[in-house]
Amino acid sequence: MASRPRIAIAGMQHETNTFAPFGATYDDFVRADGWPEMTRGDAIIDVFTPLAIPIGGFIRAARAECDFVPLVWAAAEPCSYVTDDAFDRISAMICDGIAAAGHLDAVYLDLHGAMVVESHEDGEGELMRRVRAVVGPDLPFVVSLDMHANITEGMVANSDALAVYRTYPHIDMLETGERAYSLLRQRMANGRAFHKALRKPPFLIPLYTQCTDFEPCKSLYAGLPALERGGVANIDIGIGFPPADIAECGPAVVAYGTDAAAVDAAADKVLAAINAAESQFSSPLLTPAEATSYAMRHGRPGEPIVIADLQDNPGAGGTSDTVGLLRAMVEGGVREGALGLLWDPQTAALAHEAGVGAELELAIGGRYGYDAEPFRARVRVEALSDGHFTCHGAILGDLTVSLGKMARLRILDDGSDVQVAVCSVRYQCLDQGLLRAVGIEPKDQAIVALKSSVHFRADFDSIAKEIILVESPGANFCRGETVTYKNLRSGVRLGPCGPAN
């Protein structure tokens, strides 16, 4: 290992739901949303070192003994395909930056692992191939990935090691960056590549059953560190991101180390454990009417029932504007209920024009074909926000978000009392601060409906009397057999114990 290694660092983050109605352009990676705006050069150190995300963890772990060549970090909210334009431009910033950096001892990238580009179904694998083409086959090169990575042979072949989150909700992003540095350090010290093993279970695992607070993921992930000994440096599970119609979609086990037989044996052991747990990946799903009825009977202010609107989770590519659950809440007569975040820039703009206290007729959400029509209602504007504020939950950890114009709307209906938090930039409702920004105190509600699959648990578990899961229309489908895969390799079951592709 060089006395003070010089490491190029960069990040590009996208989780691609190929079934969602719109994709990500270059501008989506440039502007700030739930994540910081595109950041280049030395500013990366200033912006990301304090943040509890992988590149922040990597910098904090490595800075005492390494020098950095920071290139670019950019992220866009999950949606459908990344344009070739966006991918090629950001890839070029990384590859050209590496080529122009002079002597380098290593490369680290902070990637997601489920990016699908118009011309490359394995986005990260293609990016890593381009980096490899610049640095050659021998330069140490490690990558951190989101737990929802669809890990591919291309990613494994073109990098020295992958370090993957081990929690969902993702509260170990920082630690994953630190672990990526630990692996890179070992790789540099060894002076030769790790042995690698990649294994893929034959079934897709839906997001809502992937939470590491519960079995089977709780034990599967808790068991990983004990396997990292005796020549096994790291073993991870990418649990997969099902709504990506690519050949290599699905969970994977990936292991590295200096003892090939031990690496293979560890990977086989975890693969066997996942396969043995197949039938345990399940949770009951309710219809919107069932969920609303249950929540009205059991929720009260101070002890709210939290309803997760799983299929419209924008953090998995949902439009975050479907109104099936909202309609059920209003028609069902919910009182002291709140729903968020509903993405509707037009509605937010109209509310800001009208001002606090105004009453107006609106057509809310429902613009992408998942609903027969928007939710038409008379509302009162209760509060407004510029959408720029800091959250403090376990996932975001003091991150400042930029969600554009926001509004709290009260649906004026004789039989119900439901408020909606509307935003102008799509973002998953995974932090109580996102509702407090428009004056909704979640604990004071009887029913809180959230457009999120699992991440909301990190901040809402503590106030929820109970959490229930609803299957209402949206792009983040819960059951694989409800859509048609065209590119997924044959033989893969579309859900645990489900029909094969």
Ligand SMILES: [Zn+2]
């Ligand atoms: Zn994830």
